[in-house]
Amino acid sequence: MYDLKVPQSEISRQYEYAEKIRALSSGRKYTVVTLGCQMNVRDSETLEGWLKRCGFVPAQNREDADIIIYNTCCVRENAENKALGNVIWLKELKKDKPGLIIGVCGCMMQEEGISGQLKEKYPFIDLVFGTHNAYMFPEYLYRVIASSERVFEVWDIKGYVPEGLPAVRNSRINAFVNIMYGCNNFCSYCIVPYVRGRERSRDPEDILAECRSLKAAGFKEIMLLGQNVNSYMGGGTAFADLLKRVNDIGIERIRFMTSHPKDITRELIECFGTCEHLMPALHLPVQAGNNEILKRMNRSYTNEKYLETVSHLRKVRPDIGLTSDIIVGFPGETRQQFEDTLRLVRHVRFDSAYTFIYSPRKGTPAAKYDDPVSIEEKTAWIEELIALQQCITSEALSGQIGSIQNVLVENVSSRSALTVGGKTPRGLMVNFEGDGSLIGKTVKVKITAAGKNTLKGTMEE
Ligand code: SF4
Known part of the structure; x- marks a missing residue:
């Protein structure tokens, strides 16, 4: 047991x-x-x-x-x-x-x-x-x-894993599957380890049983979830090994999040080349592009190490789409240090990034750091970052025009019953003409146009 x-x-x-x-x-x-x-x-x-x-x-x-x-x-x-x-x-x-x-x-x-x-x-x-x-x-x-x-x-942290609970799934196509709970990383700005407790991994057999039953129920895509899935270690099984076993079940699409850059292993990166159901998309939060800031965030990797990981991922899977989280205006961050983040963003070219102005959380170390930068300045920085990312996102989307993509149809547009939406393997949203009968099917779509955040296309016969 x-x-x-x-x-x-x-x-x-x-x-x-x-x-x-x-x-x-x-x-x-x-x-x-x-x-x-x-x-x-x-x-x-x-x-x-x-x-x-x-x-x-x-x-x-x-x-x-x-x-x-x-x-x-x-x-x-x-x-x-x-x-x-x-x-x-x-x-x-x-x-x-x-x-x-x-x-x-x-x-x-x-x-x-x-x-x-x-x-x-x-x-x-x-x-x-x-x-x-x-x-x-x-x-x-x-x-x-x-x-x-x-x-x-409200209990203090106990750290147990409940199994066999009921669920009403939000979608009939994509399902979230928790593989672990909690976090041991204590990034200096983050409250999660204090409220979610230390890492506890689910038994791999329970995860595999859940994935099998989702496949039997007709789900097409699963997202393996955890605060840091890379440090999953259930019953001695590492995340890359779990991923291979989930891949063998044969669910059409597998994704996972969140992935701490310091814990991404060579074996896990290689899975992008060997697991046919693992989609070429990875959310890899970088948070900052400057080593001093990364150190003060307690992120345990450097800008160089992050770029090395990105380059390895792209060698294994050249079409991989990367997304990220970035914090702007961490306490004490200088303009020069912020420019390192801009440089990293230009270099990596994320498909998209969630950008946030640093928000102090009581009880975390960073909440006590000196923070001389004004909110006006931080706002100007984040606007600059958003403009840069928007430009890169637009270029990434435009680069898809003319290609034929396998799109898993997820919904009918709220604006028109004759437009459906779905995702490419890389996780880009595509809208095209079609009706509700396509939901749950993967169809070939020729990309014809790119909007600000989504693509348009026409279904191939
Ligand atoms: S940012 Fe993520 S990895 Fe860091 S402490 Fe919070 S949950 Fe853990």
């Missing part, structure tokens, strides 16, 4: 609570609001899975819901403000609907003092739980419903 797993008897107990709730209140409506990253999206799928087991059905909108759960993020200050702003708005809703159950969970709840503050200041909140005890959701909800109790339960 994998020693990190939550005992199966505990999970079974949660299913029993779900049944008890169903017996009490079947047919009520729910809304789950998700803020933050893919890990939170995946966690919300589990919350929805539990709600369905409890007999709830999705609400049309928040006003229509009998229970609203906010799954929060705390990576940036504005995500926290947004969560609090949203929750405060619910106070008015609850005045008109006193039976409404309001729950708040996710990373923000793991921050010191937050749960206590919510309990004291927001009496209309019924339920708060953290990331480490989220699998206990049915039991907490039962207490709220059966005894009208306010339940506030």
Whole structure:
């Protein structure tokens, strides 16, 4: 038995609570609001899975819901403000609907003092739980419903892995599969290790079983998820070996994220040349292009090492599309150091990059660093970076014109029932004429035009 797993008897107990709730209140409506990253999206799928087991059905909108759960993020200050702003708005809703159950969970709840503050200041909140005890959701909800109790339960870091939880998947085409939880890296600006705990990898057999069942259910693409998948080590299996085994299952497309540049191994890079289902796309957050800043970020790689990795990846898979995250205005960053980032971006030519102005997070080392650069200056820098990246993105997209791409169709456009959208293997979005019957199919599309962030094409007969 994998020693990190939550005992199966505990999970079974949660299913029993779900049944008890169903017996009490079947047919009520729910809304789950998700803020933050893919890990939170995946966690919300589990919350929805539990709600369905409890007999709830999705609400049309928040006003229509009998229970609203906010799954929060705390990576940036504005995500926290947004969560609090949203929750405060619910106070008015609850005045008109006193039976409404309001729950708040996710990373923000793991921050010191937050749960206590919510309990004291927001009496209309019924339920708060953290990331480490989220699998206990049915039991907490039962207490709220059966005894009208306010339940506030946030555990300190325990580091267990729950298996066998239900899920309502957001898509029938792409599925997220968590392979690990937590992070050991302690980048000096990041709060994740404090709220998500240390790395815990799932048992490879559980991951493979989940992937097989997704394939059997008709999913075409899976995204293997973790804060740093490169350091996956479940039952002694390294990430590259897990990837090869997932590849052997034969799901049409495999992607993974997030990948810390310091932990990307030669063997993992070689997978891009040998695993036929692994798509030629990699999100490789560089964060900064200057070695001194990287050191102060505690990123444990240099600009040179990052470029070496990029060059190795492109040797193995010349058509690989790289994307990245970049922080602008890290405390003490000088104009010259920022220019190193611009230089790196010009050199690597990412397909796209998420760019952020540094946002201090209480409790992290960087929050105590001197930060003499004004917000006006940081804003000017990020605008310069965005303009540069936009130009590179446009060139990357234009470079696709005339090519024929295998596009996995994912959706019908919200603007026209006769336009569908999907992704190329490299992860570029393509829109073209077609209808809903194409969803889930991979079709050949000739690229005819490039927009700011997406491509247009025509389907080949
Ligand atoms: S690798 Fe660094 S940035 Fe990513 S989650 Fe871990 S501490 Fe945060």
